[in-house]
Amino acid sequence: MFGRKERAALASLDPLHRGLIEQRTLSAVLQPPAWRTLVDSLVHPPPELRKAKHQVPPRTMEIVVPLVRLLAADVDDDAWLGLTVDLRGPGVPDKQGTPRDLPPQPPALKVVEQLARDGWLAVDAQLRHGGRLRLGVVDDVRLRTITKRSASGKRKIKRRQKATERVRVRLTPPKGVAPIVPHSTPRWLTVTAKDGRRPSVAVKAA
Template sequence: MFWRRQRAAIEEFHPLHRALVLEKWFSVSLPRDQWEPVIRSLAGHEAAVRRRKWRVTPRTSRVLVPMLRVLAADMPPEGLLSVALDLRGDNVPQKLTPARDVQVSRPILSMKEWFVFDPWLRMRAELRDGSVVELAVTDRIRHRKYKKRNPRGKVKYKHKTKTVQMISVARRLGKGASPRTPGTPPPRWIRARVKPGSRLTIRADAKLLGPLPDDELRERILQVSTEPFRWTPPAASVRRAQ
């Protein structure tokens, strides 16, 4: 049978890794230490699989795995790390909005517009200091298909897209914690705000014109993820440091 060895290798993968290869998505919550076998399995993917239909996107090794390691490093062994990863792409019908007509002026004769919202990564981690971090990365893709008449009278159809990558990180502190305004403001492309309540929440959001290369996207995610921790008062950091 063709590709017999690669099929056998896939059967040896961790179940979550295998689901990612075959289904292109998974959603699960596991204790911190149970993620390490998943990471090791993913690390061996390229050496074991070469067939295009069984490849996984570079986002797996360049974004998901580094974020798993960063969050796990700040978690207690019993802390839960939840991940919803969707790498099916932007052609899934549930991710599309209905097309609508857009008002136009000549030389454009007509235009249809629709959006794709692809929340491809969501993570939630219970940290050592008692706080909880939630992270979401969503690709918003605007599609515009229009009919245009050129100066020679010929009608042409064009299709253009514009991608915005949205990053959102929220850190919910333990009861009784209060924020401390950082000495310096965040970068202009990061919006930070504090939401009061029984468990105070610090939120950071960013919208980036994309699609960015995976390595650059990972660095941007890390920058946004760092912002809620700059608002932590010294007293709230004692347990975290122990």
């Protein structure tokens, strides 16, 4: 009986909500009212979906939901907001590069390094004041698998992972408005302005 209720609750979900659960991805261009409906579904899922396999992946509630709420408030209801989310993580084959052997340092017997580029968030929004906001977040991940031999002669494998998050933002102001760059910014933040027919302000953070 509970299984039928669970399946019915899953089938009743917003298709984008269900896609986040089953494929861990979401890609859509919607108007703010539709985004608010999705956020409501994410925040208030059916009580039958308690199992871990039916929960949305990490970063959904901590980052994606607050971001959608913020952007939907700054986009007219008849305008469009595009969002692509890929929360499968850096371990999927289409995000990983070719493994390569590195020179081992004793007591290591073998060191294999693999790089992954995990572009997990992209936003394209037509803002209320007439500007356009584009945002992208990429995790550059380095995974090293180290094989060692212990004092007892047994082989041990350790995996070390290091990630660098890179954020890129480009704001195109409304027609006739010149881009402005702040006089001072943190060292980890790079801000540049582009003039011409399509002026914009670009922000890079890493």
